[in-house]
Amino acid sequence: MTMKKLIPATDYDAVSKIFHWLTVGLMAAQFVIAWTMPEIHRGVTPDTLINLHLSVGVAILLLSVARLIWRLSHPVPPLEDGGPAWQHRAAHATHGLIYLLLLTLPLMGWANASARGWTIDLFGMIRLPQILPTRSALGMAMGDIHSFSSYVLLALIGVHAMAALYHHVMLKDRTLLRMLPRRAR
Numbered sequence: 001m002t003m004k005k006l007i008p009a010t011d012y013d014a015v016s017k018i019f020h021w022l023t024v025g026l027m028a029a030q031f032v033i034a035w036t037m038p039e040i041h042r043g044v045t046p047d048t049l050i051n052l053h054l055s056v057g058v059a060i061l062l063l064s065v066a067r068l069i070w071r072l073s074h075p076v077p078p079l080e081d082g083g084p085a086w087q088h089r090a091a092h093a094t095h096g097l098i099y100l101l102l103l104t105l106p107l108m109g110w111a112n113a114s115a116r117g118w119t120i121d122l123f124g125m126i127r128l129p130q131i132l133p134t135r136s137a138l139g140m141a142m143g144d145i146h147s148f149s150s151y152v153l154l155a156l157i158g159v160h161a162m163a164a165l166y167h168h169v170m171l172k173d174r175t176l177l178r179m180l181p182r183r184a185r
Contacts, residue, residue, distance in 0.1 A: 009078070010077045010078055011174075012076075012178055012179050015074070016067075016070065016179075017179055019063065019066070019067040019070060020067075021181075023060070023064070023067065023102065026060050027153075027157065030053065030056045031154065033049055033053045036049060040112075045118075046113070050118075051120075051121065051124075054110070054113055054118075054120045055120070055121070055123045055124075057105070057106040057109045057110070058106060058110070059122075060102060060105075060106055061102075061103065061106035064102040065103070079175075090163075094159055094160055094163075095160075097152075098153065098160065101152065101156070104149070105146060105149055105153060107131070108142040108145055109142075109143075109146050110128070111131055111132050111136075111138065111139045111142040112139055112142045112143035114130035114131050114134070114139050115132050115134060115136040115138070115142070116140075117134040163175075164176040164179075
């Protein structure tokens with residue numbers, strides 16, 4: 001019996017699972033950093049936590065681009081159940097919005113940092129270019145949009161996690177198991 005026969009055809013592949021759980025870990029770290037770093041206002045200089053927040057944001061952006069490329073080239077496995085069409089549409093919309101925010105939130109933060117004249121050194125190793133000029137009105141507005149959008153992302157992540165738990169606990173289907181590492185089951 002080959003390994004492929006042991007893994008149901010409806011499970012995500014190992015690379016998709018790695019991308020998913022790396023994203024979860026980075027997002028958890030990012031929200032902790034965001035809530036513990038100093039408030040950003042006029043005159044604030046990026047300290048260690050702000051620099052770390054910027055670096056983790058860029059890491060999330062790079063991971064999300066790689067993850068999106070993987071997902072576009074490796075289709076999502078089919079669902080096992082014949083759930084209602086509205087659930088499939090809601091799941092698709094939620095996933096799409098999560099991907100959109102994972103890609104745009106770091107760019108908004110980067111734009112805001114650029115408008116503030118901050119340099120972004122990716123984990124202190126690689127200096128990233130400014131993507132907007134210093135004092136750019138658009139870049140300054142991106143800071144407020146970034147903050148609001150982060151709460152939207154957090155809410156979507158909550159909906160996503162609750163839906164997975166609902167499927168697992170209430171419907172007793174394999175939706176959650178499809179993304180768990182094999183040993184975690």
